[in-house]
Amino acid sequence: MRKYVWLFSLMMFANLVSNESYAQPAGNWGEKVEWLYKVVKIDESHADIVLTAKLLEHWHVYSMVHDPMTADGTGYPTKITFTKNKNYRLVGKAKDGKKAHVHEDVLGTSLIFEGTATFKQRIEILTEDAFDVSFEYEFQVCDENGCLFPPAQEGTVKLKGFKPASNDDLESKLTIKGDDATDKDGNSFVKYNNSWVQVPEGNSIKFYKEYLKLGGSYE
Numbered sequence: 222m223r224k225y226v227w228l229f230s231l232m233m234f235a236n237l238v239s240n241e242s243y244a245q246p247a248g249n250w251g252e253k254v255e256w257l258y259k260v261v262k263i264d265e266s267h268a269d270i271v272l273t274a275k276l277l278e279h280w281h282v283y284s285m286v287h288d289p290m291t292a293d294g295t296g297y298p299t300k301i302t303f304t305k306n307k308n309y310r311l312v313g314k315a316k317d318g319k320k321a322h323v324h325e326d327v328l329g330t331s332l333i334f335e336g337t338a339t340f341k342q343r344i345e346i347l348t349e350d351a352f353d354v355s356f357e358y359e360f361q362v363c364d365e366n367g368c369l370f371p372p373a374q375e376g377t378v379k380l381k382g383f384k385p386a387s388n389d390d391l392e393s394k395l396t397i398k399g400d401d402a403t404d405k406d407g408n409s410f411v412k413y414n415n416s417w418v419q420v421p422e423g424n425s426i427k428f429y430k431e432y433l434k435l436g437g438s439y440e
Contacts, residue, residue, distance in 0.1 A: 241253050252370040254362045258376045260312045260354075266386035270354055270378055271318065272301065274338040279428045284321035284332035285340060292329040297361035297370065301340060304355040309380075310391075310419050313406035315342040346365045347389070351381035391417050401426050 254276050254348045261269040274282055283341040301315040318339025321332035331340065361370050391410075394401035400412040409420040413433050420429045 237398050250362055251369045253277045253364075254282065254370065256358075256374065256376070258378050260380055262383075263343070266382040267312065268344055268346065268383070269330065269346060269379060270303075270342045270356070272340045272342075272356075272358060272376070273318075274334070274360070276336055276338065276362070279335075280334045280409060281322075281324075281333040282338050282360050283432075284317050285315060286317065288330040289322070292331045295328055296333075296363075297359070299338070299340060299358065299360040299419050301346075301356055301358045303342060304357075305421060306352065306354065308350070308352040309344040309346050309354065311408070312343040312409075315340055318343075345386050346380065346383040347385050349383065349385050351379060353377050353379050357431055365417050367394050400430070412422070 257273045257366050258273070259271050259273070263269060265331050276282065282320050283296045283298050285299050285301075287296050290296070303311060303315075304366055318341045319334075321334055321336050326427055335426070339356075342356075355375065357375050359373045361368050363369070364429075392402075393417045395410060395417065396404070402410040402412075402417060409426050409429075410417045411420060411426055411430050411433070412418075418433070420426055424432075
């Protein structure tokens with residue numbers, strides 16, 4: 222009987238923890254930080270997608286390169302994931318828009334932004350048509366008393382009035398070995414239908430080649 226009482230208590234405790242996490246008012250974190258998105262044109266075929274976080278006084282978010290292991294496992298680095306789209310390709314990876322503040326405390330070293338934080342992702346445009354760039358971002362917003370960890374948020378920006386980069390422009394920037402290639406940022410490409418196609422992050426070149434051969438879509 223004691224065993225079942227213990228199991229029931231454990232289940233009740235787990236339920237309370239779960240309910241507490243969902244009980245966090247949806248708008249509470251939004252009172253601490255406001256996110257804005259914009260497109261900054263670099264040239265006729267390139268643009269930066271810029272996310273800006275405006276923070277309430279005494280609150281902060283973490284740099285994209287913050288390492289929790291330097292702060293006793295605390296602090297969630299800001300993360301941005303872009304939806305794959307045939308109309309553009311990523312140039313390098315998303316990065317902080319300015320140098321992060323180095324914060325030292327009893328937990329160790331954290332890389333944070335207070336006041337305003339910006340994050341950027343450069344893209345190369347492959348069409349002259351207007352299109353949307355969609356993305357998802359995750360972050361943690363904290364003050365000296367604790368942290369809030371909102372669910373992943375979604376954003377979209379619209380691009381128009383760009384001139385598409387040609388495949389020849391892309392090829393001139395690649396280090397090519399047969400039907401494989403890499404760019405200076407370490408992105409991988411494969412040749413498909415006489416065009417260079419970027420291999421999605423997390424996939425090997427070998428796997429992606431087979432995927433395309435079997436009729437998989439790269440759009």
